[in-house]
Amino acid sequence: MGTLPKPICTPPEKEELAGRLAKVRALMESKKLDCYVSFDPVNIYYLTNFANNVHERPFILIVKPTGIPVMLCPLLELSHVKTRARCELEYVTYYEVPSPKGQNWYDLYKKLIDKKARVGIESALPVGIAKETPGTHVVDDIIDEVRLVKTEYEIARTIHACSVVDLGHEKLLEVTRPGVVEVLIYGEVVRAMMGKTLMEIPTANLIVSKFVGAVWPPALSHDPHIVPQPVTAMEEGGPHVSIVAAQIDGYGVEVERTLFLGRVPEGARKPFDIMIKSRAAAYAMLKPGAILEDIDRAARKVIIDAGYEKYILHRTGHGFGITGHEAPYVALGDTRRLEPGMIISIEPGIYIPGEGGYRHSDTVLITETGYERLTRTPDTLEAMTVAL
Amino acid sequence: MGTLPKPICTPPEKEELAGRLAKVRALMESKKLDCYVSFDPVNIYYLTNFANNVHERPFILIVKPTGIPVMLCPLLELSHVKTRARCELEYVTYYEVPSPKGQNWYDLYKKLIDKKARVGIESALPVGIAKETPGTHVVDDIIDEVRLVKTEYEIARTIHACSVVDLGHEKLLEVTRPGVVEVLIYGEVVRAMMGKTLMEIPTANLIVSKFVGAVWPPALSHDPHIVPQPVTAMEEGGPHVSIVAAQIDGYGVEVERTLFLGRVPEGARKPFDIMIKSRAAAYAMLKPGAILEDIDRAARKVIIDAGYEKYILHRTGHGFGITGHEAPYVALGDTRRLEPGMIISIEPGIYIPGEGGYRHSDTVLITETGYERLTRTPDTLEAMTVAL
Secondary structure (H helix, E strand, O other), X not given: OOOOXXXXXXXXXXXXXXXXXXXXXXXXXXXXXXXXXXXOHHHHHXXXXXXXXXXXOOOEEEEOOOXXXXXXXXXXXXXXXXXXXXXXXXXXXXXXXXXXXXXXXXXXXXXXXXXXXXXXXXXXXXXXXXXXXXOEEEEOOHHHHXXXXXXXXXXXXXXXXXXXXXXXXXXXXXXXXXXXXXXXXXXXXXXXXXXXXXXXXXXXXXXXXXXEEEEEOOOOOOOOOOOOOOOOEOOOEEEEEEEEEEEEOOEEEEEEEEEEEOOOOHHXXXXXXXXXXXXXXXXXXXXXXXXXXHHHHHHHHHHXXXXXXXXXXXXXXXXXXXXXXXXXXXXXXXXXXXXXXXXXXXXXXXXXXXXXXXXXXXXXXXXXXXXXXXXXXXXXXXXOEEOO | OOOOOOOOOOOOOXXXXXXXXXXXXXXXXXXXXXXXXXXXXXXXXXXXXXXXXXXXXXXXXXXXXXXXXXXXEEHHHHHHHHHHOOOOOEEEEEOOOOOOOOOOHXXXXXXXXXXXXXXXXXXXXXXXXXXXXXXXXXXXXXXXXXXXXXXXXXXXXXXXXXXXXXXXXXXXXXXXXXXXXXXXXXXXXXXXXXXXXXXXXXXXXXHHOEEEEEEEOOOOOOOOOOOOOOOOEXXXXXXXXXXXXXXXXXXXXXXXXXXXXXOOOHHHHHHHHHHHHHHHHHHOOOOOOOEHHHHHHHXXXXXXXXXXXXXXXXXXEEEOOOOOOEEEEEOOOOOOEOOOOOEEEEOOEEEEOOOEEEEOEEEEEEOOOOEEEOOOOOOOOOOOEEOO
């Protein structure tokens, strides 16, 4: 176990953002790009600390090999951008969508990029913006690539965010009882997490703060991506599966648990145990250099060997960062290697129709020598069986 | 004043969705498209009643001139889609992102569209999906075009949603007092709106339900798109500007008011009055056939004639539908004509740095003969001056 940075709640300093930009520019250079265009609000937030909701008025960040990056944004949002951005930006504003002829965003945008430039664009760039982008386009997710490995600052923010979801899960266990409906759990868990967040980060940016607290009761827990209804009620026994996920002023994390109310049905012990063993097989492989798909394969093997292959519905995990769901993926087909500073979930699942689902998920940091589980919610069957 | 449909809270029937699909297909035919691809979750929701959050696992809807539309989706989400979709769909599922070679979403996707097809795609389609799309691409926002004019069902849903934000604004006026902080107002207003929504629509889809209640106090109200901080406090006097906006189980609306606490500063009377007159000038033009930019021009003229041109920051309005912000736009440059069944905001604004902002916004239906304001929150200076 290494030394973890102390949790941080403050916005990034200029140096932090300058470091991220330098990494993007290094990749631009290696790929011989004259320019990189970012529209994805997540990537713009990563480089500037400014977050926008996507609507018909585009925000576009233009990065060239040198000089101050240019932010094209609606006039209406200029002071909003300036309030949150924590790096130097040059601003080009347009009035509205639409604007009178010659004054539209695309009229201004076209002037900002040379027709002969080799321009890197994101996979996520809408074709409507791509077609207004001058130059030769190269689809290459450079900023996403830089985001894969977290800086010490990002790790410290993530550790703080994990303390919030751990508190949320504590509250969840307090209120989840047979007969209690989803909306009550949601309300209590979200209130607890919002309260802690706002006490600790009074200037939290609400655009990048999200809170989810929910429990899939046994009737639904075999179906992990169904959305429970507000009046869905909890039941005695289990398996229930909880999700406490949050983006805390820009840092996404989650903790999820298989839990039982009052008693553990006899038939639930084996799949719970297999899930725990599958998870342990994944954890056992977490260290720099491990290939992501090998970890998924090891976790799957435990489930397959138990005769449960048909109950696998998803990969073993995904990355975290400024979102709660991003690359890299602990999945067959992801041949990248773990590096220190990656943050991933480990959450192999078993989903048995008619019986229920089994999944624990944690937010896990890859360290120089192995890993550190950043979410600290207990995970044993005993701890996850609520006495009634 | 015509006869408005009664509010509706139930999901669309098959016939409603079949009607929408038929309109999309009619446009496909007129544009000689062999296929239309939709990725935008808003458009997919419009045609199917299924809503997804966008993440790395794509959902793609493929519509051909005849036959059942195809939904390409992750295995993990299949039952989620089936639970919410209220039209016939053929399903093609892929396992994960990524998947082993040959089993990725794009491997399956490519087989669903003929290489020689003329394929309509949305402006919002990410280039990463466009590059996997076979055939000749034509960027044409057909579904968005169909969405411009609402069906009677959509109007009835919107009328219901307006009753929710009107209640939210009533609660907002109850709690907004000098010294009260943003997060308290937000909490009370959102709780009131969520309570009404869940009582009336127990099966509400939370993915397409959003609630916002906030007040920009005089120190911020000149800056309409800044995001107030949770601890921002209200002040005596004004102008404050409120925003109560919601998406109620898939239908987006808003009501916004300029309001005062205790007293109206002398200097605020003139700009308030000009805003009211500008708004009246816009309303006076609302009927089928009116050109959208002409309405904006008329509203602007009142403000410009009062010497306030430099305090204009945005257009007069935008459309509503299954989102709270969409085409058409009441803006210079939008040369389309109003049609019965369009739903728009009317919200000319005046923003004076150092003094504050002035804007009322309502959700307004265009009828056969004129318009009907669907949000009913009072709008006079007297009604918007809270006695302390």
